[in-house]
Amino acid sequence: MKIALLGYGRMGKSIEAIAVNRSHSIVLKVSDADSNYDFADADVAIDFSIPSVAVANIKKALDAGVPVISGTTGWLDHYDEIIDYCNSKEGTFLYASNFSLGVNLFFELNKKLIELMSGFSEYTTEIEEIHHTQKLDAPSGTAITLAEQIIEHTNYNNWTLDEPKPTEIQIDAKRIEGVPGTHEITYNSEVDAISIKHTAHSRQGFAMGAVIAAEWIKNKKGIFSMKDVLNIG
Numbered sequence: 001m002k003i004a005l006l007g008y009g010r011m012g013k014s015i016e017a018i019a020v021n022r023s024h025s026i027v028l029k030v031s032d033a034d035s036n037y038d039f040a041d042a043d044v045a046i047d048f049s050i051p052s053v054a055v056a057n058i059k060k061a062l063d064a065g066v067p068v069i070s071g072t073t074g075w076l077d078h079y080d081e082i083i084d085y086c087n088s089k090e091g092t093f094l095y096a097s098n099f100s101l102g103v104n105l106f107f108e109l110n111k112k113l114i115e116l117m118s119g120f121s122e123y124t125t126e127i128e129e130i131h132h133t134q135k136l137d138a139p140s141g142t143a144i145t146l147a148e149q150i151i152e153h154t155n156y157n158n159w160t161l162d163e164p165k166p167t168e169i170q171i172d173a174k175r176i177e178g179v180p181g182t183h184e185i186t187y188n189s190e191v192d193a194i195s196i197k198h199t200a201h202s203r204q205g206f207a208m209g210a211v212i213a214a215e216w217i218k219n220k221k222g223i224f225s226m227k228d229v230l231n232i233g
């Protein structure tokens with residue numbers, strides 16, 4: 001498979017290593033503001049760039065009829081715009097706030113715990129995420145997905161990085177040098193606490209998930225998620 005990399009930083013390089021090892025070739029690497037590139041004969045584009053450029057790069061790939069896998073976080077206020085754009089082009093698009101198998105299983109665990117805890121109003125829910133100090137966005141896309149799952153099934157109606165109102169989930173976003181990505185959800189009562197936690201040991205899981213998604217999406221049309229790829233949930 002011929003892959004275009006939109007963003008060639010930490011993730012772009014990890015994806016390249018895994019893709020080449022699985023006999024794919026990288027036909028394009030975009031790593032700066034130069035928009036004067038074309039997709040040549042790419043079968044798929046993989047976007048791990050920065051929030052401010054993701055939308056333009058994704059649209060450019062859709063214009064060229066190239067399916068797009070996007071893992072860039074922090075641009076999701078434009079998600080509906082991209083979905084409409086993709087549909088208008090009869091294109092192919094998959095976004096995931098986290099491509100690792102472990103975190104996608106963790107999303108399912110989060111849903112099960114929400115179900116179990118429903119009705120026990122003595123517990124409040126909070127989320128902590130820890131990432132490396134180069135991360136541009138806070139909270140992480142993964143923490144937002146976890147919070148949205150909780151909001152969908154409980155009386156919480158929002159998340160906040162600040163002091164929470166009773167209807168808000170507090171997300172504590174910590175930045176510590178070298179941490180690839182840790183997410184923990186805690187249910188706190190006056191007498192105890194229950195936590196579930198996912199710890200990434202490296203970027204390997206994210207990169208492998210993105211390559212697997214790219215292999216899966218080739219020749220498909222429409223909007224997809226990692227649940228489709230992994231067939232879970």
Ligand SMILES: NC(=O)C1=CN([C@@H]2O[C@H](COP(=O)(O)OP(=O)(O)OC[C@H]3O[C@@H](n4cnc5c(N)ncnc54)[C@H](O)[C@@H]3O)[C@@H](O)[C@H]2O)C=CC1
Nearest residue numbers: 007008009010011031032033049071072073097098099206
């Ligand atoms: N969904 C997931 O599983 C994961 C998502 N991420 C997200 O992926 C994104 C990238 O993460 P990293 O690789 O760690 O960041 P990074 O900072 O190492 O790489 C970003 C790259 O984008 C490039 N870039 C700048 N302007 C550009 C432009 N106009 N067009 C294309 N590329 C441009 C930069 O030069 C840099 O090489 C972040 O938003 C991060 O939150 C990171 C890990 C996993």
Ligand SMILES: O=C(O)C1=N[C@H](C(=O)O)C[C@H](O)C1
Nearest residue numbers: 073097098135140141142181
């Ligand atoms: O920026 C990162 O590094 C990561 N970003 C993603 C996010 O915002 O959730 C996924 C992962 O945790 C690493």
